[in-house]
Amino acid sequence: MDDIRMNALDVQHLSYRYRTRQDFALRDISFDVQPGELVLVAGASGCGKTTLMRCINGLIPRSYKGGELSGEIRILGQDPTPLKLADISQMVGTVLQDPERQIVGAYVLNDVAFGLENLAVPREEILRRVDKVLDYLEISHLRDRETYALSGGEKQKVAIADVLVMEPDILVLDEPLANLDPASAEEALVLIRQLADSGKSILLIEHRVESVLSIRPDKALFLEEGELVYYGEIDGFLEAVNPFDVKLPAEVAIARMKERGAPPPPPKRARQENVDPLVVMENVRFGYVPEREVLHDVSLEIYPGDVIAVLGPNGAGKTTLVRHLIGLEKPTSGRVLLEGRDTRDITVAQAAHTVGFVFQNPSHMLFAPTVWEELAFGPRNLGFDEVRVARNVQRSLEIMDLTEFADISPLALSYGQQRRVGIGAVLAMESKILVMDEPTAGQDYRHYTQFMNAIVQMPVEAIVFITHDIDLAIQYANRVILVHDGRVVADGAPEEVLADEERLEQCRLRPTSLLRLNLMHVEHTGTFLPLEALVGVV
Amino acid sequence: MIVTWSYKDRDTIIQRLDPRARLIFMFCAIIAIIQVWDFRILVAWLGVALGAFFLARLTWQETRRFWMVVLPIITMLVTITALTGRGGEEAYKVTHPIWSTVLFGRFTFTISAEQLAFAASQFVRMVTMATFGLLVPFTIHPAQYGVTFRGLGMSDKFAVATDLAFRLVPTVAKDFQVTLDAQRARGYELERKGGGLFQQIRNLAPLIVPVTIGTILSGEDIIDAMDLRAFGAKPKRTWVIELKYEPRDYVLIAAGIIVLVVTTVANVLGYGNLWVPGWLLPG
Numbered sequence: 001m002d003d004i005r006m007n008a009l010d011v012q013h014l015s016y017r018y019r020t021r022q023d024f025a026l027r028d029i030s031f032d033v034q035p036g037e038l039v040l041v042a043g044a045s046g047c048g049k050t051t052l053m054r055c056i057n058g059l060i061p062r063s064y065k066g067g068e069l070s071g072e073i074r075i076l077g078q079d080p081t082p083l084k085l086a087d088i089s090q091m092v093g094t095v096l097q098d099p100e101r102q103i104v105g106a107y108v109l110n111d112v113a114f115g116l117e118n119l120a121v122p123r124e125e126i127l128r129r130v131d132k133v134l135d136y137l138e139i140s141h142l143r144d145r146e147t148y149a150l151s152g153g154e155k156q157k158v159a160i161a162d163v164l165v166m167e168p169d170i171l172v173l174d175e176p177l178a179n180l181d182p183a184s185a186e187e188a189l190v191l192i193r194q195l196a197d198s199g200k201s202i203l204l205i206e207h208r209v210e211s212v213l214s215i216r217p218d219k220a221l222f223l224e225e226g227e228l229v230y231y232g233e234i235d236g237f238l239e240a241v242n243p244f245d246v247k248l249p250a251e252v253a254i255a256r257m258k259e260r261g262a263p264p265p266p267p268k269r270a271r272q273e274n275v276d277p278l279v280v281m282e283n284v285r286f287g288y289v290p291e292r293e294v295l296h297d298v299s300l301e302i303y304p305g306d307v308i309a310v311l312g313p314n315g316a317g318k319t320t321l322v323r324h325l326i327g328l329e330k331p332t333s334g335r336v337l338l339e340g341r342d343t344r345d346i347t348v349a350q351a352a353h354t355v356g357f358v359f360q361n362p363s364h365m366l367f368a369p370t371v372w373e374e375l376a377f378g379p380r381n382l383g384f385d386e387v388r389v390a391r392n393v394q395r396s397l398e399i400m401d402l403t404e405f406a407d408i409s410p411l412a413l414s415y416g417q418q419r420r421v422g423i424g425a426v427l428a429m430e431s432k433i434l435v436m437d438e439p440t441a442g443q444d445y446r447h448y449t450q451f452m453n454a455i456v457q458m459p460v461e462a463i464v465f466i467t468h469d470i471d472l473a474i475q476y477a478n479r480v481i482l483v484h485d486g487r488v489v490a491d492g493a494p495e496e497v498l499a500d501e502e503r504l505e506q507c508r509l510r511p512t513s514l515l516r517l518n519l520m521h522v523e524h525t526g527t528f529l530p531l532e533a534l535v536g537v538v
Numbered sequence: 539m540i541v542t543w544s545y546k547d548r549d550t551i552i553q554r555l556d557p558r559a560r561l562i563f564m565f566c567a568i569i570a571i572i573q574v575w576d577f578r579i580l581v582a583w584l585g586v587a588l589g590a591f592f593l594a595r596l597t598w599q600e601t602r603r604f605w606m607v608v609l610p611i612i613t614m615l616v617t618i619t620a621l622t623g624r625g626g627e628e629a630y631k632v633t634h635p636i637w638s639t640v641l642f643g644r645f646t647f648t649i650s651a652e653q654l655a656f657a658a659s660q661f662v663r664m665v666t667m668a669t670f671g672l673l674v675p676f677t678i679h680p681a682q683y684g685v686t687f688r689g690l691g692m693s694d695k696f697a698v699a700t701d702l703a704f705r706l707v708p709t710v711a712k713d714f715q716v717t718l719d720a721q722r723a724r725g726y727e728l729e730r731k732g733g734g735l736f737q738q739i740r741n742l743a744p745l746i747v748p749v750t751i752g753t754i755l756s757g758e759d760i761i762d763a764m765d766l767r768a769f770g771a772k773p774k775r776t777w778v779i780e781l782k783y784e785p786r787d788y789v790l791i792a793a794g795i796i797v798l799v800v801t802t803v804a805n806v807l808g809y810g811n812l813w814v815p816g817w818l819l820p821g
Contacts, residue, residue, distance in 0.1 A: 059765070059766070061762070084771065085765045085766065086769070086770070086771030087771075089766050089767060093766075094766050096759070096762075096766075099754065102763045103763075104702070104760060104763055104764060104767075105681075106680035106701075107680070109681070109778065110779065111682050112766055114764075114779040115767035116776070116778075117776045117777060118775050119771055120772040120774055121776060123777075126776060154730055162767065163730040166767065328722070347722075348722035349722055352723055353725075355723075357723040359723070362751050363748060363755070364713070364748055365720040365745035365748060366751075367744050367746075377722040377724060377726075377744065381725030381727075410707075429724065
């Protein structure tokens with residue numbers, strides 16, 4: 001019993017079923033976390049990671065009512081059942097998946113002070129603690145800034161400050177790296193390690209397993225369809241999980257593939273020679289407000305056969321650049337030609353015949369009563385006949401692994417599944433160019449590998465995707481564009497652009513194990529190879 | 539994410555005034571204005587409102603969107619009122635027709651001097667109130683919303699909720715724009731023609747549904763986020779932002795109350811009614 005009392009967190013036989021669901025989201029989960037332990041929580045989308053977080057931080061059953069909850073949780077030796085959410089929040093600090101959904105204050109000071117204000121801590125004490133935590137996170141310069149205007153990395157740090165200021169002993173972080181560029185992710189991870197070293201117990205839910213391994217988590221917890229598949233040391237975790245479910249370091253994944261047999265590598269498209277460009281950007285300059293230019297003199301062409309990865313730090317102008325491709329933004333000076341037509345002379349709806357644009361956040365587009373209808377919306381707008389609509393929808397459902405959800409509301413799906421609906425909805429439009437803004441953010445490895453493999457084989461003439469994931473560029477792209485501070489700083493084959501470590505550093509990118517392996521072997525291979533193809537080389 | 543109104547921090551005489559004093563003055567001014575139909579007094583009030591607008595160093599450029607929405611609505615309301623002759627029953631009893639015609643051979647349509655004077659007064663009155671209203675989001679620091687509402691007597695919880703609700707308007711506007719962009723990228727055209735009224739309303743579903751659902755879901759997220767940070771844990775909360783009245787704030791509040799009292803007394807005594815200039819009357 002004494003040992004149990006010493007645990008920061010003790011979960012025994014925890015099961016939970018949401019009121020509106022038939023299946024249990026969690027089944028018989030048991031584990032414990034010691035003070036100062038950093039635990040990586042991994043698993044596919046919909047495996048129960050977020051539900052586990054809600055059980056620990058008390059949102060279940062206090063905010064999610066009517067479900068079926070059983071088992072026992074003890075927080076710092078205490079049974080949280082009779083406690084109010086406000087009491088639990090002083091023991092368990094939660095950083096939600098999307099920091100934008102957590103930030104309530106208009107300014108950083110208001111936001112970080114919010115929890116302490118609610119606890120009626122004296123004003124001087126609040127100011128002292130806010131300044132201390134901002135200083136600890138090295139974001140004191142943000143104190144009087146508007147939260148809305150912060151970059152993704154800055155918002156993430158403010159969200160962490162929001163909970164740290166309340167001095168909880170346990171932190172639950174739900175995919176804190178999902179929207180960060182690699183350098184910001186690295187900074188966040190270093191901070192998380194420091195917090196664990198200072199005695200905080202941390203549950204870190206994250207798909208970017210390889211990145212998390214760099215800060216030596218003490219344990220890993222792997223969930224599959226609501227069940228605990230593995231809980232223990234990291235070495236055992238690397239052995240236990242399927243390398244097709246979780247993105248492991250390249251060396252580990254290759255060794256595992258050698259044992260189990262490697263699947264065929266994703267097909268890489270060859271760039272075409274002597275063809276007319278589909279898109280021409282000529283000396284494009286643009287700013288959302290006159291006094292601040294976001295794009296500075298950008299010129300590039302997109303050809304049939306191109307699979308382009310657009311890489312760069314948060315706030316570099318990547319999304320602004322690709323929004324010009326479909327005419328959502330018009331250049332302040334210069335021009336964008338879409339199959340020879342100036343985007344100023346056509347509507348966005350007309351441009352959609354040529355460019356299919358997948359927005360980052362699916363919740364801004366989903367409205368139809370069923371997934372099938374959602375996928376049919378775009379093709380119908382483009383005037384396709386019903387036979388063609390049905391064919392395209394069916395194909396999109398299969399590619400995005402959504403067939404089983406065809407007849408249910410897209411709003412009832414998980415965030416990861418909604419993102420797949422968003423991509424499928426644009427795939428069904430048969431546009432010549434497919435443009436995706438962070439297609440893999442918040443997606444589990446198995447699903448994004450599956451749909452990216454299928455997308456590159458589709459009869460789309462060119463594909464452009466924004467990503468922070470260098471490995472995604474290596475696996476699928478035949479061209480990489482590096483954007484920094486509103487300028488294209490490099491444009492070429494992956495082996496040309498990604499070999500320059502100094503330039504990657506400048507663009508807040510970090511070499512991955514897959515990139516390093518490719519750099520070691522590129523002299524022999526002549527090109528960058530996807531992971532599966534490296535199995536035969538390494 | 540909850541965004542804020544387009545606010546620029548400026549060291550102006552308006553922004554140096556305590557936001558509570560400004561809101562109290564504005565409240566008094568609006569109550570005074572709605573008791574008056576005299577065009578000359580309303581023009582004076584418009585002068586006060588525009589004076590505040592310029593003293594705050596606001597520009598047409600930064601408030602353009604507000605006016606692009608508000609001015610057409612005011613113009614439409616005033617025009618409909620003027621053409622139908624409805625709405626002015628309380629302001630005038632006698633009419634002096636200055637122009638009339640027969641429509642479709644059956645309906646006699648008349649414009650009176652009182653209708654025109656009423657329309658002009660109504661227009662000035664609405665623009666004045668809109669200008670006062672505009673000063674709130676454009677000159678009050680968003681970090682001060684909550685504590686301002688608290689300082690005006692609201693409970694802690696209600697003040698926080700009002701702060702969030704106040705920022706909901708620009709948030710929904712931003713979400714609407716993102717949704718419109720996302721649907722246009724799927725070939726959707728807002729201006730699509732054809733179909734009856736029901737079909738036209740259905741055509742708006744791709745915009746209305748995501749924005750509405752998104753607003754509800756983000757509302758739930760905000761509630762979760764607030765609960766996880768002990769919102770409502772104590773009967774009384776601390777406010778980290780402090781407001782302090784200066785002598786000039788008391789002067790402004792006193793001015794507002796005096797104007798309100800004087801106008802109310804004048805109104806009771808029969809002053810401030812609709813003024814029809816002599817040159818407008820026929821004959």
